[in-house]
Amino acid sequence: MNIRNLLSYFLLIIFLSVVQVLFLKNLALFGVAFAFIYLLGILILPVSLRPVSLILIAFALGLIIDVFYETIGMHAAAATFMAFARSLWLRAISPTGGYVEAEEPSISEMGFGWFLSYSLPLIFGYSLIFFTADQWGTGGLLEILNKSFFSAIFTGLLVILVQLLFFKRRRRI
């Protein structure tokens, strides 16, 4: 990973966080579907990144979002879990022949179907942790599952849309 790449990831994460905090904070479709677009910043980091640094990045990012959401610890806990699960999940669904060095898990590099099976379970796991923390002691299990399910679908759609609209297509074979 060179400096240019590093800078572009940094800018992407900053941009996504700003969008998250300023525009998506109070958005919930039908009261159940929340958008966590900043997760794209964690999902898109290169495969070769060490799990330890990924977890640290996710924790810091979650904490920053938390401060603006006034939900200290919840986003951080969920994002940390997602970062940890990501390295395991990447190993589990690795394509035959493994990942090419420094490959980034995006639609343009890995294809649409692979990205779907990569991102959706991770986002669902994130939502599950987040809403469990949020509803702790108040809401029922059904409420948590309901919110997690629709939030995962909504966030997944947004994550795909952002990639299709704003990411440069690198190679077309």
Place this chain on the structure above:
Amino acid sequence: MLRILQFLYRIRAFILFVFLEVAAVWMIVSNNSPQGAAFFNSSNALVGTVLKHQADVVQFFSLAEANEALTTENAEILQQLLALQVKPDSITLPLDSVFAATYEFRGARVIGNSLRFSQNYLTLNKGSKDGVKPGMGIFNPHGVVGRIKSVSENYSIAFSLLNTGLMISSKIKSTDVFGSVQWDGKSSTEARLLYVPRHVRTQEGDTIVTSGFNAVFPEGLQIGIISRVAPDEKDPNYLNLTIKLSTDFSRISYVYLVENTQFNELDSLARESEIINEY
């Protein structure tokens, strides 16, 4: 020994993960306890500034509406003031200090708000510099909004009424039966009135107001109206009352802060007599 170290090194990601999760959970818990000092929150200067600028832009579009509401309220207050003015040729007697005003009011603007979670908070643009203290009540012309949680120099954080941790001592206006209003974490337009015994006769449409018992809010501020009456399934001694909140939490912009100047005295009295005063 070397093997253990090697093993620990191999699972370092997992250890870090567990450590950070524990840290996050600790933060959640300490943030949610009402007395707990929060380390990071949006009353911090940088975050507060960002939120304030965002609110400046968003609330610009509802300025006309806010103005209209304020004018209506001013007119009402003027009308009340007229009735209080001393008429010429009348005698006035200074009243005993017992009747002196124990409540002080301040105005503030909401710059951060959420209503989709089960613990919702508000950020206000006034802080300790403007005399805001933790524990002050918040309301707007429509009804009760919440309670201040913590303050920084320029900003303050408040529990919204839409926070499952906040209870507000209240009563049914027509019968003076008192209970506690608490949000159940579901709809942002409804809350519950708890601890109303079964023998109480009440009906849909009854107004719920603050009781003035907990020394945070003055008596008689509107909270909402009863929208559903049912027997409580879990505890048959109480009624299950759903109230429709009179405040629209999705569009609060200007609020009033109320401080009971005798709160400390009441609080220490309650402590001295070993009564836990419910807030």
